[in-house]
Amino acid sequence: MARKPVAPGHADEPTRNTTFDLAHxxxxxxxxxxxEAEHGDFVIKNPRGLHAIVAGLDGELNVSIDGHVGYYCxxxxxxxxxxxGGNAGTGLAENMMxxxxxxxxxxxxxxxxxxxxxxxxxxxxxxxxxxxxxxxLNIVVKGSVGHMSAFMAQAGTLVVLGxxxxxxxxxxxxxxxxxxxxxxxxxxxxxxxxxxDEHKVSLRQLLDASGxxxxxxxxxxxxxxxxxxxxxxxxxxxxxx
Amino acid sequence: MSSDDPWPRMPPRESAxxxxxxxxxxxRAAATGIYDIRGFGAKRRLPHFDxxxxxxxxxxxxxxxxxxxxxxxxxxxxxxxxxxxxxxxIPITIAGMSFGSLSAPAKEALGRGASAMGTSTTTxxxxxxxxxREHSSLLVYQVLPSRYGMEPDQLRKADAIEVVVxxxxxPGGGGMLLGQKISDRVAEMxxxxxxxxxxxxxxxxxxxxxxxxxxxxQELREITDWEKPVYVKVGAARPYYDTALAVKAGADVVVxxxxxxxxxxxxxxxxxxxxxxxxxxxxxxxxxxxELDMHRKVQLIVSxxxxxxxxxxxxLALGADAVSIGTAALIALGDNHPRWQxxxxxxxxxxxxxxxxxEGRDPAGITTQDPELTRRLDPVLAGKRLANFxxxxxxxxxxxxxxxxxxxxxxxxxxxxxxxxxxxAAMAAVPLAGTDWIPGRGC
Amino acid sequence: xxxxxxxxxxHAKLEPELxxxxxxxxxxxxxxxxxxxxxxxxxxxxxxxxxLCAVARQGPVAWPHIADRLSKATNAPVAVAVIDNHALxxxxxxxxxxxxxxxxxxxxxxxxxxxxxxxxFKGVGDPEAVAKRLDLAGRKGTHAIAHTRMATExxxxxxxxxxxSTGEDTCLVHNGSLANHNRLRxxxxxxxxxxxxxxxxxxxxxxxxxxxREGDTLEAALEHSLxxxxxxxxxxxxxRDGFAVLRDPIACKPAVMAETADWVAFGTEFRAxxxxxxxANARIWEPEPATVYVWNRGx
Numbered sequence: 001m002a003r004k005p006v007a008p009g010h011a012d013e014p015t016r017n018t019t020f021d022l023a024h025x026x027x028x029x030x031x032x033x034x035x036e037a038e039h040g041d042f043v044i045k046n047p048r049g050l051h052a053i054v055a056g057l058d059g060e061l062n063v064s065i066d067g068h069v070g071y072y073c074x075x076x077x078x079x080x081x082x083x084x085g086g087n088a089g090t091g092l093a094e095n096m097m098x099x100x101x102x103x104x105x106x107x108x109x110x111x112x113x114x115x116x117x118x119x120x121x122x123x124x125x126x127x128x129x130x131x132x133x134x135x136x137l138n139i140v141v142k143g144s145v146g147h148m149s150a151f152m153a154q155a156g157t158l159v160v161l162g163x164x165x166x167x168x169x170x171x172x173x174x175x176x177x178x179x180x181x182x183x184x185x186x187x188x189x190x191x192x193x194x195x196x197d198e199h200k201v202s203l204r205q206l207l208d209a210s211g212x213x214x215x216x217x218x219x220x221x222x223x224x225x226x227x228x229x230x231x232x233x234x235x236x237x238x239x240x241x
Numbered sequence: 242m243s244s245d246d247p248w249p250r251m252p253p254r255e256s257a258x259x260x261x262x263x264x265x266x267x268x269r270a271a272a273t274g275i276y277d278i279r280g281f282g283a284k285r286r287l288p289h290f291d292x293x294x295x296x297x298x299x300x301x302x303x304x305x306x307x308x309x310x311x312x313x314x315x316x317x318x319x320x321x322x323x324x325x326x327x328x329x330x331i332p333i334t335i336a337g338m339s340f341g342s343l344s345a346p347a348k349e350a351l352g353r354g355a356s357a358m359g360t361s362t363t364t365x366x367x368x369x370x371x372x373x374r375e376h377s378s379l380l381v382y383q384v385l386p387s388r389y390g391m392e393p394d395q396l397r398k399a400d401a402i403e404v405v406v407x408x409x410x411x412p413g414g415g416g417m418l419l420g421q422k423i424s425d426r427v428a429e430m431x432x433x434x435x436x437x438x439x440x441x442x443x444x445x446x447x448x449x450x451x452x453x454x455x456x457x458x459q460e461l462r463e464i465t466d467w468e469k470p471v472y473v474k475v476g477a478a479r480p481y482y483d484t485a486l487a488v489k490a491g492a493d494v495v496v497x498x499x500x501x502x503x504x505x506x507x508x509x510x511x512x513x514x515x516x517x518x519x520x521x522x523x524x525x526x527x528x529x530x531x532e533l534d535m536h537r538k539v540q541l542i543v544s545x546x547x548x549x550x551x552x553x554x555x556x557l558a559l560g561a562d563a564v565s566i567g568t569a570a571l572i573a574l575g576d577n578h579p580r581w582q583x584x585x586x587x588x589x590x591x592x593x594x595x596x597x598x599x600e601g602r603d604p605a606g607i608t609t610q611d612p613e614l615t616r617r618l619d620p621v622l623a624g625k626r627l628a629n630f631x632x633x634x635x636x637x638x639x640x641x642x643x644x645x646x647x648x649x650x651x652x653x654x655x656x657x658x659x660x661x662x663x664x665x666a667a668m669a670a671v672p673l674a675g676t677d678w679i680p681g682r683g684c
Numbered sequence: 685x686x687x688x689x690x691x692x693x694x695h696a697k698l699e700p701e702l703x704x705x706x707x708x709x710x711x712x713x714x715x716x717x718x719x720x721x722x723x724x725x726x727x728x729x730x731x732x733x734x735x736l737c738a739v740a741r742q743g744p745v746a747w748p749h750i751a752d753r754l755s756k757a758t759n760a761p762v763a764v765a766v767i768d769n770h771a772l773x774x775x776x777x778x779x780x781x782x783x784x785x786x787x788x789x790x791x792x793x794x795x796x797x798x799x800x801x802x803x804x805f806k807g808v809g810d811p812e813a814v815a816k817r818l819d820l821a822g823r824k825g826t827h828a829i830a831h832t833r834m835a836t837e838x839x840x841x842x843x844x845x846x847x848x849s850t851g852e853d854t855c856l857v858h859n860g861s862l863a864n865h866n867r868l869r870x871x872x873x874x875x876x877x878x879x880x881x882x883x884x885x886x887x888x889x890x891x892x893x894x895x896x897r898e899g900d901t902l903e904a905a906l907e908h909s910l911x912x913x914x915x916x917x918x919x920x921x922x923x924r925d926g927f928a929v930l931r932d933p934i935a936c937k938p939a940v941m942a943e944t945a946d947w948v949a950f951g952t953e954f955r956a957x958x959x960x961x962x963x964a965n966a967r968i969w970e971p972e973p974a975t976v977y978v979w980n981r982g983x
Contacts, residue, residue: 056393070456127970132446147935154433455715
């Protein structure tokens with residue numbers, strides 16, 4: 001979609017360093033203005049759990065949201081940096097392509113679902129299906145994740161400082177999981193793997209990018225990934241299907 | 242009779258239920274330990290449009306002349322919410338089929354043919370290719386449970402968005418296609434390891450249920466600035482409820498795919514034993530729309546076994562706004578053509594029966610990625626063939642409409658139809674020919 | 685498919701606000717449940733008095749006359765208050781007997797609830813309009829559960845709306861879709877349960893009633909439902925002194941809880957909790973799958 005070309009300083013260009021108040025504006029109006037912006041810093045007040053806030057951003061934007069957001073906040077995010085002061089509902093940053101999304105509270109189900117790139121940081125806990133079907137996104141969760149996290153995760157990384165719920169990495173493909181806390185149970189074809197130097201380096205980079213590199217020891221993490229036993233059908237595996 | 246008197250030998254008697262096909266299937270299952278997978282839709286005999294007839298003109302109804310007296314065929318989709326609804330010149334679209342299951346020339350041919358006739362094509366499982374966008378003047382972009390290839394730029398480049406809940410061949414599938422290998426090309430496109438068994442999610446990763454679908458549709462609209470019509474596609478299972486729920490979830494268009502709808506690769510048991518016939522699905526869907534006062538406001542596209550202009554006209558008469566073709570479109574391109582008979586025989590089949598589309602060895606170069614085979618399909622010529630086929634479908638539909646006195650194909654109605662069988666009469670809610678009896682709805 | 689809200693007050697302070705807060709929460713979820721709404725309000729209990737709520741099926745019902753007949757038939761004083769098309773019947777006699785009498789003798793009305801504390805109201809149409817018509821905002825009490833409905837496989841009727849009564853002072857609301865409710869309905873019928881709809885949620889409610897009759901505590905009944913009910917569900921059950929929450933093991937249907945020093949609340953979406961006082965500093969979490977949660981006054 002071609003964005004409307006707007007000359008700098010033109011009256012229509014959304015002002016940089018602008019505050020939007022969702023108590024007085026609709027999500028549609030805010031999203032429309034941000035879709036038209038190429039760059040700038042924005043603050044959004046009174047999100048009050050509304051849905052699809054800042055979904056579909058594509059620009060060098062910095063957006064800060066004061067409060068709790070509903071479903072699909074920052075959905076399909078490209079290039080933008082979004083910080084959420086409160087909690088996020090289902091599907092936070094689903095299918096994000098690049099950029100950075102940071103939630104200071106908790107994230108509900110399917111955080112980062114099918115994400116392709118960029119970095120998603122969750123300061124609190126994520127609930128079920130965190131990182132489901134990710135395809136290159138890196139997720140760092142400082143708290144714990146719920147059941148079925150990294151289900152069918154294809155590529156990318158899920159780092160969890162806390163614990164993981166049941167069926168971690170069920171049917172996982174080639175995504176990498178790093179877990180510091182306890183895992184309640186592993187999903188089908190997900191196994192613990194060796195932590196080599198390359199993994200420690202890669203993990204350190206993600207922790208640095210998340211702002212906690214200095215306080216966390218990578219050797220406390222364990223690595224999980226696909227056993228690759230269910231990649232090809234064997235009748236002896238019938239019980240797993 | 243003396244004991245030397247020869248009696249005629251008993252001819253071999255095939256069991257109706259343990260027929261040769263079934264016996265071979267049991268042998269195959271015993272040998273391999275895995276279910277059978279194939280392409281194509283349900284092949285068994287089912288009540289279908291052939292069991293309905295138009296009444297035509299008579300003394301009480303007058304026909305329209307061809308040529309001079311217009312019979313309109315255009316349809317506009319997405320009027321409910323989209324800023325940019327799409328208008329098709331003909332009420333026939335090309336159904337979702339993935340690049341991955343189809344070859345690049347096949348996708349290009351579909352685009353060329355559809356564009357020539359002023360209608361749309363649809364992406365499939367795996368996202369949008371640049372060629373596809375280039376060759377299709379109107380392109381519908383599917384959002385599937387797997388989300389392979391999903392990304393916002395493609396969403397924005399599309400003319401419409403189709404959220405796929407299911408398809409007729411496998412309502413509730415996804416699932417694992419054990420033993421069905423992912424080719425190298427497809428693996429790369431979908432960020433998957435090469436040569437492994439295919440698994441597709443059967444539910445969407447970030448929503449379940451119509452109440453949460455409503456919120457997902459809202460997100461898709463926000464990402465695309467509310468420009469594009471949003472379709473919701475379901476396999477025919479509980480069409481009355483599913484249509485009502487799609488409307489409540491905010492759909493602009495409902496796409497309903499009956500069990501005869503094709504697939505690239507699905508378990509045989511799923512294709513033949515799950516989902517209801519297209520004929521049985523249309524009236525309940527239309528009734529749901531009418532009860533919500535949404536008929537014609539939320540458009541209904543029907544697919545699954547549309548083969549001729551007669552099928553098109555009958556589907557419209559039952560209340561659909563448009564139809565979608567998949568299998569017929571591939572056949573128009575050249576699938577199952579007798580010119581490849583030698584090769585079909587080598588594959589253990591024959592022209593007209595070839596359905597192992599998942600094996601990637603299609604002699605016609607349509608359901609394959611093999612460069613040797615795909616080279617055989619000239620996209621320009623094949624596109625012309627599709628355009629011809631679409632033109633015939635349209636002319637045939639107009640012929641029937643005119644004969645029933647309609648100046649627009651949308652004015653076809655159920656009262657123009659009668660049924661030849663009790664099943665078809667009950668399913669389509671039209672009377673048995675020569676009577677005013679609709680089984681199940683009293684006299 | 686639906687929206688659920690629940691509000692449980694820890695002290696008497698906010699009791700006058702219960703209805704007002706619940707109505708505000710219901711408004712937030714009208715989109716996901718546009719077909720109908722219902723609510724159960726607990727409070728205003730008087731020892732020795734059983735309250736029964738009933739709603740007219742079609743057309744006006746002669747409630748005062750019915751109250752008279754009930755009184756004579758059960759040999760107990762009965763009072764009735766009419767609210768829109770509902771009646772709040774109060775009897776000093778046996779509650780179960782009154783309920784049975786109403787079901788057997790008043791075919792023009794449906795009994796929605798019975799108990800010392802519970803009152804259930806339901807209506808078809810936009811939830812906000814229903815709440816207004818039945819003055820949800822004006823009601824006081826200790827706790828409330830409300831439901832906004834998007835009908836999936838059964839009709840949009842009053843009888844099909846939630847909450848479903850599951851026994852004295854108990855009710856259930858459901859978000860999701862059950863898969864084995866038809867056979868379970870037959871089984872429960874044979875075990876003495878009565879049904880008014882084809883609704884899957886009504887089956888879940890009847891299942892709990894049956895388990896309670898078999899001697900289960902509410903917690904045990906919900907534990908059993910994990911084995912016996914198949915499908916997707918978030919259940920919120922209202923009890924005389926509190927409420928319970930259960931999500932199925934797959935837990936696809938959403939559920940958010942919040943707690944402060946003054947209240948515990950449930951909402952299908954977080955935005956339903958936004959109207960609550962103190963939400964900005966509330967503890968917010970999501971119930972775990974396949975885990976029974978119970979809150980009671982005095983615990």
